[in-house]
Amino acid sequence: MKKTEAEAMIIAKGLTKTYGDFNAVDSIDFTVRKGESFGLLGPNGAGKSTTMKMIAATSQRTGGELMILGKDPNSKGPEIRAHLGVVPQQDNLDRELKVWENLMVYGRYFGLPRKWLKVKIEELLEFAQLVEKRNSKTDELSGGMKRRLTIARGLVNEPEILLLDEPTTGLDPQARHILWDRLFRLKEQGVTLVITTHYMDEAEQLCDRLMVMDKGKIMAEGSPAELIKKYSSKEVLEVRFGSANNAQVAKDLKGIGTRLEVLPDRILVYAENGEKCLEQIVKKGLHPVTSLVRRSSLEDVFLRLTGRTLVE
Amino acid sequence: MSIDISKESKMTWTGAARLVDPQLSIRRGFLYVAENRIKNMLKWWPAIVAFGIGNPTLYLLSIGIGIGSLVDSSLGPNAIDGVSYLTFLAPALLATAGIQGASDEVTWPTMEGFVWDRTFFSMNSTAITGKQIVNGVMLAAMARCVLQVFMYELCLLAFGAITWESVPILLLVSSTAGLGFAAIMLAFSANIKDDDDGVFALVGRFVITPMFMFSGTFYPITSMPIYLQWIGWISPQWHATNLGRAMFYGMPVEPWLLILHWSVMLAMAVVGFSWAHRVFERRLSK
Structure with a gap:
């Protein structure tokens, strides 16, 4: 096996998702390597979120090949998801539970012991700078805090790949910068990040490599600097x-x-x-x-x- | 709250590959879902207990004792099935409690899971599958159902309507009715797309209330004209009520009918689970 393939966390070949006659994702090829920060850039409806759902092993592809962590998500979805962290486009925190309880129940879904989680939750609260809000209900948090909590929740199982779907959409500039800082720290820690965004500044800040998508297809791929040099x-x-x-x-x-x-x-x-x-x-x-x-x-x-x- | 960007946060990192055993979630995922649902339920425990005790108390005072006195004084103390009206009524009230308790834990939480908070999607982003979510939600709903029936039984005991010996069998019968009805309601709720749009209010008025009124709750089903009796035949309320009366105070029931009562409630559960599994898997993968 080639070195790049050995280090590949995600390999997609001819990846396709069709809804009736509509090709949401139209035969795309890409590879994400270990420790890389990989961005899917494109306008609304480009196919980014659909691609993300397939990588998250929650939506099955209708064509092509997809291997995540060396497994096929169509047959090994739960095994793959056990090692992923997911930050969805729309926060889906449990409003009935407190901040720390949200982290606890999510950690329990991975079968992690309560005793271990108690220690991990402290780390995550500190990472997300939500220590003072530990006993607040999620409704009492600002949009930026909810996003940070959702990201912290996505890290509870120490994922091999963290998937972030539009992580800063709807946030004010200050909250976006705070989140970028947190994500940059994860990248430094060697966590593989896959990010969808329609903010070019976000893509430039966070991504080592980008895939520009439109109408389900890949328009270009490369580092932000390479893309600018090549196409502008x-x-x-x-x-x-x-x-x-x-x-x-x-x-x-x-x-x-x-x-x-x-x-x-x-x-x-x-x-x-x-x-x-x-x-x-x-x-x-x-x-x-x-x-x-x-x-x-x-x-x-x-x-x-x-x-x-x-x-x- | 201000945030200090420069602040270092130390995070230990073992990595999911060594930390998480996927097989654990694959085997026990439904238990983790139930754990979450019970944690949610505990947030509402005062309301659950107040409803569990208050509702039967009011019912027993108004219907059981009030109407019971009227019935017993008009027809004699053991006019219906050779028992007091309160005793006749008890299995039906327990069936209602079982159905209501289980339904409460599958209808609104399903809206919360799919529409309001989308928590089912967050569960499904882990190793947990749609089927496990169904099984976990139902397990928690049955815990609530058993608790609610048991609280009702305590009230019935206080009013002298049932005996301690009858508690386990009535609990089993009423919970089975709750299981069958809740499984169907879970699948039904999972089909509601955006908001409930008053669907649950309609179900309450046109399904649960008629089921309660026309299932032999207050009088034997055979007292009704035949064209209304079908409501009871398809209702888990009637099957549980009849079964409860037969098991509790020996109301005469043909053996085949006893088997039918169990079968209908269990069949509803099987159909409900299978339907809910399909709907959950489909909706979560969209």
Whole structure:
């Protein structure tokens, strides 16, 4: 067996999930290695969550091959799930139970002894910085606290792979940064992370390697830096001429930069040097209402690949 | 609460491969689910005990003693089946308690598990399967059912309606009725998609209440016109009531009918479990 295969935690070949005539996931191939932080990036409906459910061994594939921890989830679902940690898109904490009880009952589902769990729960509460909230009911927690508790709960069995489906959706920026910090610590600890997100900054922060999905297919795969280098330019100039004028002005901008993208509210000029492009535009007698030169991001990669923005 | 990002948190890490034995959950998963359900139930223990004691007490005072006095004074003290009206009534009230107690623990918790808190999905993200969730929820429901029937029995004993010797058999009969009905209700509840939309209120009004009224609870089923008796025949309430009366004070019942009473209640349980297993597995894998 090759080294990469020996270290592979997840191997998907031609993985397909069909609902009637609709291909939610359309024959995708990917491998996730031990200790890696692997991201599934794409807009709503791209097939990320469906892929995640198949990896979580709760939804059976309709085609292709899938091996998780060396086992087939269609026949060994419970065995695989016993060694996974899952953070679902929607918190599913037990509202009747206190914070520590949520961790206890979840740990019991894995058959872990109460005595061992009592010690583990203290560690997890500290990790999630919820020590002071141990006796609170989950309804009394903020959205960020609930997410941290859900992540702590997903770690109770010390999983070999932690699956996080949209871990920070709906959270304010501060809460997102706190969560990123916690997830980064897990990554440092060697936990394999699989993350779905439609936030490019989250993907750039957390993922070693990304798979960009759209309409059930893989559009691109690589590290954030590789993807940006391959599919975008070094810099992007954003110019706004007013939403009614952008399309018309764009015709006059042809030849400036390596590529143009006209969005309803702005024009993106892809170039190695954004400032130079802005000078060229002004020389043509065109005066944008606002202009901004920035580095290329995954958002630009996605726009290039799909013609759509990530968050719609 | 503010959070200190720079704060180090030390976490020991053995790893699931060495820590978790999947076979343990595969064998005992239903027990872990029942453990969770009982933990939830304990949050409501004052309400469960108050209902378990208060409900029968009020019933026995109003119906058993109030109407019982009227019946006994009009028809004589042993007019129905040769026993007092209160004794005649006791097995039926216990069957109701069993059905009600078990149903309470499968209807709302199933909505909570699939719709409100989605806790069944969190259980299923571990090694626990849909079938184990069904079995665990039913096990906990039966614990509540047995407790509720037993509390009712204590009240009946206090009112002199039953004897200590009859406690085990009446407990068994009433719990079997609870098992059959709850299994069907569990599968039914698991089919409700988004919110209950008043479905449980409809079930209460058009299934449980008629079952209670027309199953020979207050008078022998044969007193009713034949076109109403079918409600009793398909109701676990009637089967448990008739069986309880036969086992408790020896109401004359044909042997084949005794077998039928047990069979109907157990058949309901088998159908309910099998239906619920299918629905849970399907819904959790979507």
